[in-house]
Amino acid sequence: MSHISYDIVIVGGGSAGSALAASVKKRAPSLTIAIIEPSDKHYYQPAWTLVGAGEFDVNKTVRPMAEAIPDGITWLQAAVTEFQPTEKQVVTDKLGTIQYTQLVVAAGLKLNWEGIKGLTETLGKNGVTSNYRFDLAPYTWQLVQQLESGEAIFTQPPMPIKCAGAPQKALYLSCAEWQGKNRLGHIKASFYSSTPALFGVKEYVEPLMQYIRRYKVNLNLNSTLVEVDGPAKTAWFNVKDADGNVTRISKPFDLLHVVPPQTALDFLKQSPLVNADGWVEVDQHSLQHVRYPEVFGVGDCTSTPNAKTAAAARKQVVIAAENLLAQREGKALPSRYDGYGSCPLTVEKGKIILAEFGYGGKIVPTFPWDSTKPRRSAWLLKKYVLPWLYWNLMLKGREWLARCGACG
Structure with a gap:
């Protein structure tokens, strides 16, 4: 089955x-489009935070991949092993070589669980959990319910x-x-975060700090989790001071939520x-590859300096769809991505800073509205509206709110 085109x-x-x-097919129904994807499941990951809080059914965050692939699109269940952009083809593990006129890379990123010593051996037990995995988010909620006293540590890795x-x-x-x-x-x-600030956009820092104080959270910035011993209930962090010196400290825990x-x-x-860091090198506004004009990139795998969220992907797909169709016809690229990203910060049960x-x-x-204020309406948006919008609009090429925002 080689040399399919x-x-x-x-x-x-x-x-x-x-x-x-879905967006491209809607605009150009006659084009032949294939998605190369090895997984047989499709996940709505933004809801896993709510799963970890007992606010969402984890089984409603997954569907068969066949249901997520838009109508009229060919699903090639294989994994890409090599890109050959000068020949306009990719090599797969099961289906040989696939040729294309245009290529879009939307491969996501890698969760490097092995990057923290001892973590993989203890995930899902010994009080160690993560909302970044479908099978672990329910364990987070189980631990939260069970914990009555002790040390609860939450971590954030480098960006x-x-x-x-x-x-x-x-x-x-x-x-x-x-x-x-x-x-x-x-x-x-x-809260131990590798970052030098609680949040990357300064206007949201003080509203979030109010919740840090409200919950009496011990906030530790410039602190990176490097090792976990689950049975010993101990975590080690590299802490960087103002001069850049790094010290390693150990902390006991009863619950450890790891990102x-x-x-x-x-x-x-x-x-x-x-690029040198391994991200697909595209122009941050057009999403077109900087060296191969028939290649575009969308989502978490690209070099664009935006927040990597479902909201960003939702906005990017419209830009990329319009631009790749223009490129196909030899026209100037009409659309520009402004770096939009959305982060619905669930600061309490029933309220979100959007x-x-x-x-x-x-x-x-x-x-x-003032987006630095926590709101009930934003909670309803995240819990009820956005999951429905994702499955029924975003994956169907219906671009409600895609040009102006909120989804993530």
């Missing part, structure tokens, strides 16, 4: 890849990561649960499409 080949059937396929607010979401929702059960006085919550370090995927790192921002940390709100 398509007008457009999309590598990756996650949020960005499937949504892009870039997908949904930079998610590490804090786990912290706030757990603390809200404990506060509601009058346990917070017996449970000491700590793993995240990197570019191995098969992409070895390709000619990436952080929305573009390149340079510029606030770009979708709705006519």
Whole structure:
């Protein structure tokens, strides 16, 4: 089955890849489009934070990949092993060589669980969990319910990561649960973040700090989790001081919520499409590859300096769809991506600070309100509206709110 050819080949059937396929097919129904994706499941990952707080059914965050692939799109269930952009083809593990006129890379990123010593051996037991995995988010909720006293530690690795607010979401929702059960006085919550600031957009820092104080969280910045001993209930951190000196400290825990370090995927790192850090090298506004004009990139795998969120992917797919169709016809690329990303920060049960921002940390709100204020309406949006919108609109090429924002 070698040398199959398509007008457009999309590598990756996650949020960005499937949504892009739907958007292009809607605009140009006659084109032959294939998605290369090895997984047989498709996940709605933004809800896993709510799963870890007992607010969402984990089984409603997964569907068969066949249901997520848009109508009229060919699903090639295989993995890409090599990119050959000068020949306009990719090599797969099961289907041989696939040729294309245009290529879109939407492969996501790698959760590097092995990047923290001892972590993989203890995940899902010994009080060690993560909302970044489908099978572990329910364990987070189990631990939160069971903990009545002791040390609860929440971590954030170095950037870039997908949904930079998610590490804090786990912290706030757990603390809200404990506060509601009058346990917070017996449970000491700590947040250890590799970043130098609580959040990357300055306007949201003080509103979030109010919750840090409300929940009496022990906040530790410039602190990176490097090792875990689950049976000994001990975590080690590298802490950097103002002069750049690094000290290693150990901390005991009863609950440890870990967000793993995240990197570019191995098969992409070895390709000619990436920059020195392994990210697909595209123009940050057009999403067109800087060296191969028939190649575009969307979602978490690209070099664009935006927040890696489902909201960003939702906006990017419209830009990429319009631009790749223009490129196909030899026209100037009409659309520009402004770096939009959204992070619905679940600061308590029933309230969210809906952080929305573009390149340079510029606030770009979708709705006519002060986005630094926690709101009930934003909670309803995240819990009820956005999952429905994702499955029924975004993956179907219906681009409601895609030009102006909120989804993540």
